[in-house]
Amino acid sequence: MTSLWGGKTRCVVTLTFDIDGPSATLRRNPELADHPSAISMGEFGPRTGTPRILELLDRHDISATFFIPGWVAERNRELLKNIGERGHEVAHHGYLHEPPSSLEPDEDEGQILDHASDILESITGERPQGYRSPSWELSANSLQLLHDRGFVYDSSLMGDDIPYYVGEKDRRIVELPVHWSLDDAPYYTYMPVAGRTATMSTPNDVLTAWQWEFDGAYREGRAFMLTMHPHTTGRFARLEALDRLIQHIKQHDGVEFMQCIVLAKLWVNMHGASP
Numbered sequence: 638m639t640s641l642w643g644g645k646t647r648c649v650v651t652l653t654f655d656i657d658g659p660s661a662t663l664r665r666n667p668e669l670a671d672h673p674s675a676i677s678m679g680e681f682g683p684r685t686g687t688p689r690i691l692e693l694l695d696r697h698d699i700s701a702t703f704f705i706p707g708w709v710a711e712r713n714r715e716l717l718k719n720i721g722e723r724g725h726e727v728a729h730h731g732y733l734h735e736p737p738s739s740l741e742p743d744e745d746e747g748q749i750l751d752h753a754s755d756i757l758e759s760i761t762g763e764r765p766q767g768y769r770s771p772s773w774e775l776s777a778n779s780l781q782l783l784h785d786r787g788f789v790y791d792s793s794l795m796g797d798d799i800p801y802y803v804g805e806k807d808r809r810i811v812e813l814p815v816h817w818s819l820d821d822a823p824y825y826t827y828m829p830v831a832g833r834t835a836t837m838s839t840p841n842d843v844l845t846a847w848q849w850e851f852d853g854a855y856r857e858g859r860a861f862m863l864t865m866h867p868h869t870t871g872r873f874a875r876l877e878a879l880d881r882l883i884q885h886i887k888q889h890d891g892v893e894f895m896q897c898i899v900l901a902k903l904w905v906n907m908h909g910a911s912p
């Protein structure tokens with residue numbers, strides 16, 4: 638089989654973590670700002686879940702990508718510095734987790750992008766080169782705005798399971814696709830106050846689903862790109878599932894764990910900037 642990735646690499650794996658904290662809840666349900674219990678569910682992510690995930694990644698010597706809203710970043714500056722110093726990528730995830738497709742008339746998508754980029758750069762010293770839209774809901778203008786600001790990749794769409802190009806001709810950027818089945822949130826989210834009362838999946842079920850996805854990606858030489866949230870996966874049983882998944886993946890030859898920015902640049906190098 639000819640490798641999409643070059644050399645002996647057969648399958649690329651990206652582990653990504655969206656440190657939403659309480660921002661997604663505040664944006665989606667502003668009335669919950671006065672509901673400390675709901676807010677605390679998100680606060681677990683930066684406070685407890687992320688340090689635990691960093692320790693797991695260290696143990697496996699894996700470099701990952703952390704998407705973080707500017708609002709969360711400016712309240713967790715030391716954590717963000719620590720993530721950068723450990724060699725992980727810090728990438729853009731809006732300011733207060735505003736989905737670009739549903740901005741209010743007085744909200745300017747470009748200004749939100751720039752404001753959050755400024756915050757991340759002020760903390761890590763580097764301007765983010767990758768973007769994941771909050772709730773994976775781009776607007777019709779997002780890709781052009783990202784291109785004009787020099788972003789290398791977006792990670793919000795579901796049109797493939799390997800990278801592909803998106804945007805208008807001559808203004809394309811790399812898409813690193815996602816999917817709800819490769820996201821911890823739909824499996825594990827339980828929040829009665831926000832109306833989310835579906836039965837939670839067990840970590841064992843999630844481990845099985847993700848192992849089967851990886852096995853297929855490995856067999857076909859594709860990419861396995863996972864989205865997780867520290868307030869969700871940072872819990873012990875779910876972290877155990879992730880640990881076991883990593884151990885499963887590591888038993889395979891020709892697997893490369895990559896940061897998103899490394900994968901996006903590899904894709905551009907191998908497949909041209911605008912094919």
Ligand SMILES: [Zn+2]
Pocket residue numbers: 655657661730734771772
């Ligand atoms: Zn998010």
